[in-house]
Amino acid sequence: MRVIDAVGARRAAGLPVIDLSAGQPSTAAPVPVRAAARGALDTDKIGYTNALGIPPLREAIARHYRDRLGIAIDPANVAVTTGSSGGFLYAFLAAFDAGDTVVMARPGYPAYRNMLSALGCRVVELPCGPETRFQPTVAQLDALDEPPAGLIVASPANPTGTMVPPDELRALLAWCTAHGTRFVSDEIYHGITFGQPSTSAWSLGADSIVVNSFSKYFSMTGWRIGWLLVPDELMDAVDRLAGNFTICPPALSQLAAVAASDAYDELDANVARYAENRARLLAALPGIGLDRLAPADGAFYIYADVSRWTSDSLTWAARLLDEAGVAVAPGVDFDTVDGGKFIRMCFAGDGDEIEHGVELIAEWLARQPPLP
Ligand SMILES: Cc1ncc(COP(=O)(O)O)c(C=O)c1O
Numbered sequence: 104m105r106v107i108d109a110v111g112a113r114r115a116a117g118l119p120v121i122d123l124s125a126g127q128p129s130t131a132a133p134v135p136v137r138a139a140a141r142g143a144l145d146t147d148k149i150g151y152t153n154a155l156g157i158p159p160l161r162e163a164i165a166r167h168y169r170d171r172l173g174i175a176i177d178p179a180n181v182a183v184t185t186g187s188s189g190g191f192l193y194a195f196l197a198a199f200d201a202g203d204t205v206v207m208a209r210p211g212y213p214a215y216r217n218m219l220s221a222l223g224c225r226v227v228e229l230p231c232g233p234e235t236r237f238q239p240t241v242a243q244l245d246a247l248d249e250p251p252a253g254l255i256v257a258s259p260a261n262p263t264g265t266m267v268p269p270d271e272l273r274a275l276l277a278w279c280t281a282h283g284t285r286f287v288s289d290e291i292y293h294g295i296t297f298g299q300p301s302t303s304a305w306s307l308g309a310d311s312i313v314v315n316s317f318s319k320y321f322s323m324t325g326w327r328i329g330w331l332l333v334p335d336e337l338m339d340a341v342d343r344l345a346g347n348f349t350i351c352p353p354a355l356s357q358l359a360a361v362a363a364s365d366a367y368d369e370l371d372a373n374v375a376r377y378a379e380n381r382a383r384l385l386a387a388l389p390g391i392g393l394d395r396l397a398p399a400d401g402a403f404y405i406y407a408d409v410s411r412w413t414s415d416s417l418t419w420a421a422r423l424l425d426e427a428g429v430a431v432a433p434g435v436d437f438d439t440v441d442g443g444k445f446i447r448m449c450f451a452g453d454g455d456e457i458e459h460g461v462e463l464i465a466e467w468l469a470r471q472p473p474l475p
Contacts, residue, residue: 128324139358241275411474
């Protein structure tokens with residue numbers, strides 16, 4: 104967020120900036136979604152809806168699983184939420200109690216840790232490096248003192264973009280089932296993959312909580328609309344929580360999101376552009392000394408090891424922005440222990456601009472002395 108402020112300040116001062124720090128698509132919502140929103144404004148009163156979302160959207164989400172992934176989902180298990188962020192809040196409150204231990208990978212998306220801490224849960228971060236594709240393993244779970252109440256896995260992940268291979272996912276789920284640990288599967292980057300397609304936890308059983316969103320693949324971050332797949336026994340709790348916390352997810356966004364399934368061609372074209380940008384970055388970065396990169400299986404990020412130059416990525420990123428005009432996200436956002444040695448670059452933007460950003464980073468890096 105500080106980087107976003109600094110980017111804004113630079114732009115306001117009329118200085119050039121190439122922003123690789125974003126955590127979102129560079130495109131607007133797809134055309135059919137915007138058309139549906141315009142239509143809804145004219146015809147609908149945009150009042151409160153059911154707490155769990157309007158039936159047509161819950162049905163459309165279930166159809167999305169059937170048509171795109173071949174998974175049969177009962178719309179009754181779909182809860183529409185205010186972004187996946189709202190979904191996490193209900194998932195955590197429904198599944199965990201204050202004092203429960205919940206495990207996640209480090210590096211990882213920081214809001215899990217912060218939200219769980221705010222709810223009084225004990226967060227245990229598993230240090231995950233390149234040897235496990237920055238993802239937790241069954242061996243790490245076996246080494247815990249006692250089985251945790253929950254395990255959160257994001258595949259593809261933020262900030263690394265790495266994925267858990269299907270066999271590993273199956274093994275993690277089996278471990279959780281055997282140990283009474285609730286598996287929370289953050290599937291927000293599903294649909295944005297560059298090789299192996301992503302596997303939904305619900306293709307392997309329905310006792311995990313799946314968290315997903317219209318933010319990333321569907322390019323709708325500001326519409327604040329996401330969803331959960333909720334096991335039967337937690338559905339009533341999620342319904343009550345949703346009704347009390349926010350009454351309902353934003354009605355206009357719900358009505359618009361129903362049309363998202365008419366936009367697969369447009370959305371897949373976005374993913375093809377991300378794939379091209381990723382290939383350009385992966386071709387260019389090693390040549391400028393950034394050669395220790397997490398394998399970006401999906402999402403739109405490259406997590407790069409910059410420990411050759413710094414152990415303070417926050418200051419380093421601030422200097423990169425000040426001196427070269429390129430914004431990146433410092434790794435400390437995602438990893439409070441080792442994140443000083445990493446930065447995250449987003450490749451959701453324009454390919455030529457990203458390539459120019461790499462040239463500017465190269466010129467700047469050439470002036471940076473390596474650490475002794
Ligand atoms: C891994 C991950 N999960 C969840 C979110 C929250 O997204 P939203 O609330 O827009 O659905 C983000 C946002 O960047 C993310 O990267």
